[in-house]
Amino acid sequence: MSIKKIIACERRSLGKVSKFQLPHHFKKVGWVLFIVSFISLFASSIIITDESLKSTIVVIVKYTMLIGLLIVSLAKEPIEDEFIKSMRMKSYMIAFILGVIQTLIMPFITLGAETIVDGGSTLKPVNDFFVLWVLLFCQILVFHVFKSTAND
Amino acid sequence: MTNSLKVERAILDLTQDDLAKKIGVSRQTINSIEKNRYVPSTVLALKLSALFNKPVNDFFKLTEED
Numbered sequence: 001m002s003i004k005k006i007i008a009c010e011r012r013s014l015g016k017v018s019k020f021q022l023p024h025h026f027k028k029v030g031w032v033l034f035i036v037s038f039i040s041l042f043a044s045s046i047i048i049t050d051e052s053l054k055s056t057i058v059v060i061v062k063y064t065m066l067i068g069l070l071i072v073s074l075a076k077e078p079i080e081d082e083f084i085k086s087m088r089m090k091s092y093m094i095a096f097i098l099g100v101i102q103t104l105i106m107p108f109i110t111l112g113a114e115t116i117v118d119g120g121s122t123l124k125p126v127n128d129f130f131v132l133w134v135l136l137f138c139q140i141l142v143f144h145v146f147k148s149t150a151n152d
Numbered sequence: 153m154t155n156s157l158k159v160e161r162a163i164l165d166l167t168q169d170d171l172a173k174k175i176g177v178s179r180q181t182i183n184s185i186e187k188n189r190y191v192p193s194t195v196l197a198l199k200l201s202a203l204f205n206k207p208v209n210d211f212f213k214l215t216e217e218d
Contacts, residue, residue, distance in 0.1 A: 079172075082193050083181035150180035150189075 020074070027075035034068030037061050062129050069136035077147075087146040095139035103131050153218055156211045157186050160204045175199045 041061045048054045077084050106126045114121035161171050161182075168182045177196065184190035192200070201208045 077178070079176075079178040081177040081181050082196060083184055083190050084178060086190070147180065150184050 021076045021080070022071060022074045024076045024078050026071050030068045030071030030073075030075060032068075033071065034065055037065040037068055041065070066129070066132050066136065069133070069140065073136055073139055083150070084147075087150070088143055091139050091143035091146060094142050095135050098138050099131060099135040102126070102134055106130075153191055154188060154213050154215055155185065156213075157182070157200070160200075160206070160211050161186075164204070171203075174203055 041058065044054060044057045044061060048057060103126050107123050111121055111123050161168070164171075166174070168186070169179050172179045172182045175196065176199075181190065181192075181196075185192055197208045197212060200211070204211065
């Protein structure tokens with residue numbers, strides 16, 4: 001297969017992936033999954049006493065929270081037109097930039113805070129769950145703000 | 153870019169919602185175009201042109217900034 005054919009094939013595949021979206025009703029499914037997971041996160045720390053089981057459940061619940069937010073993020077609007085798509089793309093761009101900035105800055109903020117409180121600490125990378133949570137939450141929030149201001 | 157979409161809509165006695173439904177977009181899209189916050193694609197501009205029965209240049213004008 002020639003290089004041109006490979007590039008054309010890759011372009012088609014990327015085009016399909018970039019257009020992938022879920023139907024609008026998945027937005028509710030995503031929010032329900034997120035809220036149930038969020039409540040379960042606190043409930044598990046109270047109900048479950050076994051530490052190893054608790055840590056396993058916390059990891060699973062954190063993943064389901066992220067899956068819930070991802071479903072909300074990928075769900076279409078009732079009318080998904082070009083303007084909505086442009087706002088969606090802008091919200092992904094802003095969320096991506098904020099996510100990168102947060103990943104770069106947070107370790108230093110944490111180090112500074114821990115130094116003030118404990119008097120010394122080491123530089124630790126940002127938790128992957130926290131990065132993904134901020135990315136998805138920022139995208140959903142920014143997209144919502146864009147949609148709200150479009151009505152004015 | 154400026155536009156006279158609001159005037160053209162008024163000539164046809166259409167609300168933003170009516171116009172949005174006729175060309176298959178959301179009301180926010182029409183609102184944002186009218187307020188010059190969003191420049192529509194060629195496809196959408198041609199849909200508007202067909203509906204108003206006028207060339208695109210009649211209701212979309214380039215400004216000096218463009």
